[in-house]
Amino acid sequence: MSSVNEFLAQNMLSDRESVLQFKKGMEEASKFLPTGNQLIIDLESYGFSTEQKEDTSRVVVKVEKEERENSPEGSRGRKNHQREDVDLDEERSNKQSALYTEESELSDMFDKVLLLHVDSNGKPTMCTKGQGEDSLLQKGQSNGSGEKSRSRKQGKRKDTVDLRTLLILCAQAVSSNDYRTANELLKQIRQHSSLTGDGSQRLAHWFANGLEARMAGSGTGTKSFLMSLAPRKSAADMLKAYKVYLSACPFKKLAIMFTIKMIMKVSEKASTLHIVDFGIRYGFQWPMLIQFLSMRTGGPPRLRITGIELPQPGFRPAERIEETGRRLLKYCQRFNVPFEYNCIASQNWETIQIEDLKINPDEVLAVNSLFRFKNLLDETVDVNCPRNSVLKLIRKIKPDIFVNSIVNGSYNAPFFVTRFREAIFHFSSLFDMFDTTMPREDPERLMFEREVYGREAMNVIACEGLERVERPETYKQWQARTIRAGFKQLPLNQELMEKLMGKLKAWYHKDFVIDQDNNWMLQGWKGRIVFASSCWVPAPEL
Template sequence: MVLPLRVTALWGPSAGEMAQNMFSDMESVLQFKRGLEEASKFLPSASQLVIDLETNPFSTWKKEETPRVVVKEEKSERDSSPNGSRGRKNHEREDWDLEEGRSNKQSAVHVEEGELSEMFDKVLLWTGGQCCGNDADQEVGCKSLQPDEQSNGSSGGKSRSKRQNKRMETVDLRTLLILCAQAISSDDSRNANELLKQIRQHSSPLGDGTQRLAHFFADGLEARLVGSGNGASNYFSSLTSKRTTAADMLKAYKTQLQACPFKKLSIAFAIKMILHAAEKATTLHIVDFGVLYGFQWPSLIQQLSLLPNGPPKLRLTGIELPQHGFRPSERIEETGRRLANYCERFKVPFEYNPITAQNWEKIPIEDLKINRNEVLAVNCLFRFKNLLDETVEVDCPKDAALKLIRKMNPDIFVHSIVNGSYNAPFFLTRFREALFHFSSLFDILDSTLPREDQERMMFEREFFGQDAMNVIACEGQGRVERPETYKQWQVRTLRAGFKPLPFDQELMTKFKGKLKSCYHKDFVIDEDNNWMLQGWKGRIIFASSCWVPA
């Protein structure tokens, strides 16, 4: 599909309309349908309980906070499909699910259009020498991220939690979590329930990093205990979610960018490498696995417009999961219209080819419309972690996706991954690794943001909480969180017929300077085997690399 550029207002649709469309499809991405009959045995009758899954079925806000709930039997890409291919439906999970339920469309309309437009520019565009965020906001972030301010929050937060923290000193929540996981693994439900009770008493979504982690991990353990592994995803339908507006989600996304450099540096890395490959191109074709809302591309469009010889034509093939209903391509087409508006604004010729596919590794190469006279760049930002592996399917989808990319014969393949070891087929091994990984994530936000920060709490609930629950509660194709380490991806990519590009040392120097001047001292950036590694207190959390056909 080619979206023609029309002469419209600078931003095309109004910012209110953009926000409405951008955040209107949460239920088609995040609601579960498969096994709803099995799930009903855990729920009271429909007249007694209705569950609202519009914002996020994984969300762990307790029922007493939302006493009236509403049930919707809409299908989720996070869990299942009629043909049983559940595991591939959640490619977009790390990647920034900033969606809202359809009943929340009205909330987006009330957002001030000027304020929302300004927020889009601040978050998505390159200004003042940096990508994805402006200097004014970055200065605010820098000041709030100093080491001597970590973990304390405001003085009010300290006074409120002082007595609670004193009591927590004698409780080892990590040990309790592991003991509870062991009890569940051995079908000792009585002991597991007693341990869960203890964890609940000493954990809180408002406490320090460990208490917050324990709160969300307890939700995952409870879901596994009630749902018994493969059926655990059915229990998610009994979890309610606090309603959030589109503006709130944008603020949470922006807050995360300011508090943590991982996403920002990964996007900057991809843009730098693609621009270098397309220096003398007349046409640049980007195939983006997991385009979602296209948040990573306005900055590239802006920088293409600044090239000395003028911008090349930009062709973007955006690959996403189909939505349920009568318009399965609605969201990905709206992404194209939004990017077309940016291209019109910066006078970059633009052509858009949206592809909605359930199994990305099986997309026919003809559908990608690759031309010989163009520079071809393939990009994947943290989305291959949701592909299945050899433990579920003999023909490994992760390897098949890499083979498809190799068949495209790209000029450059930019791959950013979540570096995780919690993909073990054995529950206890996976649980321990997930505990280490998510401990770092919660510690990052506890060290860089006040505990009472509303955007921080929303981000932890909507992203960390639901990812952890899927890792803990689900098995088989229902478990869609399947990250691997950069060394494992190195083997897979070499085997698929690629070779790594040498790392740009000048770029690494710039990134290290930005990290040192603007972020907490415990963030680290390093290089190994041509991978850019990003981490926290020595633990590698994200990695990025560039490849070309061997």
């Protein structure tokens, strides 16, 4: 313990950034969570017609055959260690049946989260809250407030602990291989961190896990350890968390609305619209576009989506985005939109060739990335920078529009302690945002923090080299990189920006921020810019 005290004394005053504090109070949910009638989107004000084509259109789905390679770290094996003497085919059949039943039962929730609805006055509305959620939030909020009151009365000592400083000191100790000091600091952090505490306590929990994983793997070889922490959730489970996330946070919703508006604008008269989506994941961003296309004057275009995703571990690397394609097919059948789906999930993005995208000359081509280019490697790992390679590929296919939404982060430094500090500032904003806008006991909040923020933070902290896939850059860095790749930035649609600013003010907490700079739409929390979106076209060749 003496070595820890010595370490604290030497470093406490030098850490100026550690003085940043987030307020601990929990406000009433009714002040900032959206209500049903506040989630109204006026389609006419966005320039869309409400006419819908009645003729049934032909639906075509094409899914590439993916390589089926055995993986020693496949998730299927880990999930069933305790199930002995079970036939593999029967096991897969049971899983598929369970998945089908689960998604069928949750189809209404998918519609409520991903689609527009028409109210009694005939106005389209976007619903992100299910029945009974208000009572759940009120109950959770009151519990959260009570928990904070007890914390102030019984845990005054905890309130005086600067978890951020302890975490940075621990990271410094880990960086210098002083594992004795690091372990003593981790014990202190564990005493005051909590998976269900306030924002700083939750952040400390996941950052401590990352430091432990880094020590266990010495910065490398931690991929299998991180993958074994918990199996990935199904799309239906993630939708539950996504639903609550949309109710509490505008970042993804406004980015999706920005993307849809810009793509609809360039495809007003298109007979075929082809979207190449880098990082399609569950495809939650496209059902609303499908619905908009079905309402287009003169009928919907033929929609082609090329879903690109990173290979998944296990026997079926493309299983998740094949499932995404089937889900999008159901929406297209429902809204009579001709549909073709092509998935690419068996190779790294920088190795994709133009031929793989199956582009036709007579279609409007849109390229989209929703917060996923942060997963591409940069120059510090590969001299032939994958980020530049993907941008050059997009430039070669000459899209009519390229919409790039990015995570605005500075925690991509090659030096561990510098990266750790920046990660603390970034994730502190996210955990504080949830602590202000959501009840602490909400199970969907816990799942979202574990499956998204927790995994991302642990990857940033525990992994190095090829295993570190969380590598965000600032929007200014992305602007310079995209211009170098041969793109011209499009000006922001000011009418759209005004509408989005109005929706943000009407739907969400006052500390959320939307702004613009250099033709980027910026989104943030309490002054820290967290996400940014912009539109590009290929620059004329000289």
